[in-house]
Amino acid sequence: GAATEVIAVSCGVAQCQETLRTAMAIGADRAIHVLTDVELQPLAVAKLLKALVDKEQPGLVILGKQAIDDDANQTGQMLAALAKLPQATFASKVEVAGEKVHVTREIDGGLETLALSMPAVITTDLRLNEPRYVTLPNIMKAKKKQLDTVTPEELGVEVTPRLKTLKVAEPAKRGAGVKVADVAALVEKLKNEAKVI
Template sequence: MKVLVPVKRVVDYNIKVRVKSDGSGVDITNVKMSMNPFDEIAVEEAVRLKEAGVATEVIAVSAGVTQAQETLRTALAIGADRAILIESDEDLQPLAVAKLLGALVDKEQPQLVILGKQAIDDDSNQTGQMLAALAKLPQATFASKVTVADGRAQVTREVDGGLETLSLSLPAVVTTDLRLNEPRYVTLPNIMKAKKKPLETVKPADLGVDVSPRLKTLKVVEPPKRGAGVKVPDVATLVDKLKNEAKVL
């Protein structure tokens, strides 16, 4: 069974982002970049499926700038077998990425596509669902447990009321949640081995996909600073402040 794992290069989750002075976006100059945490969970799950003898090949794929090769090398170090970079300097929006991944699904014919439920930079939570729709594949989102056997995937997913278990016929698309697994620590020997694994580079035009932006960012602003808290002597004062100052009552 072949597993395709899309991964995204994002600002590291430990970094406090800064908005550009002109309000056009987030400043990523000289900022540490890393793999989207949800995608790292997806890679780990795919590698575990291979280690269990369920999957035979794990393919990591990323769409973006040349530097995304570093993110793919991390996926290879975790245990992916090969990688594909769809190289583009365009601002790739979820629909464009879904179309690119759809073209790769047609080319590679994976039995399972597993990716993070969302990226921590734009928090769109759209790519997996759009890919499933474009490729006409069954989907399960927010997976906290995945079991694959007999041509089907059993996916336990988190919903507002608790847990829901779905049974999907393969091929299928699964998006991962935080509780699915704990990604392994990447060791130096595996980082060295990853340098020798194949990494293919293609262009969106090679896949016949138009990645022109459909949405325009008008302005990016930082959230307002929170005011300092105050102590109140009694409940009556608290209620008065909530009613007349905070205007929440």
């Protein structure tokens, strides 16, 4: 009830529009798709989002903590730095109170609560919320909602990759386990073969 409008944004290939339609079916009011076939790296995405933040002037920018393709965990922090906005990462609870937002995040020793002035950038943890179910009527309504498509060139952002992936390799396969007759045999194997004790 604190937001007057929710805008979903995705950067990438044409298939991103399916994700944006799902976001609108869940409750977003409109969507923006930054269409590009270039491999987007965290800095490029942050620059694209910065251009959209400058244009839309949101009160709160909420991003996932890391992408599922590269697990970089960089875009939110880069966006906050580029836009010169306060940030909170790994949010497990967000409460908006006037011009402030209180963000609870899990740390090694328990919970930490930060108070940020808005506008702000927040990256979310898995435990922040449970998404609504997508219903058929909302899927039909989402088809009528506004979905704008822009290109990086229209936003004035250069997205040429700066990093080159030299090699990707799977981790070594795990060896089969070994059964031992008794504790003495286990200790002997740990000491002489595994060399962990």
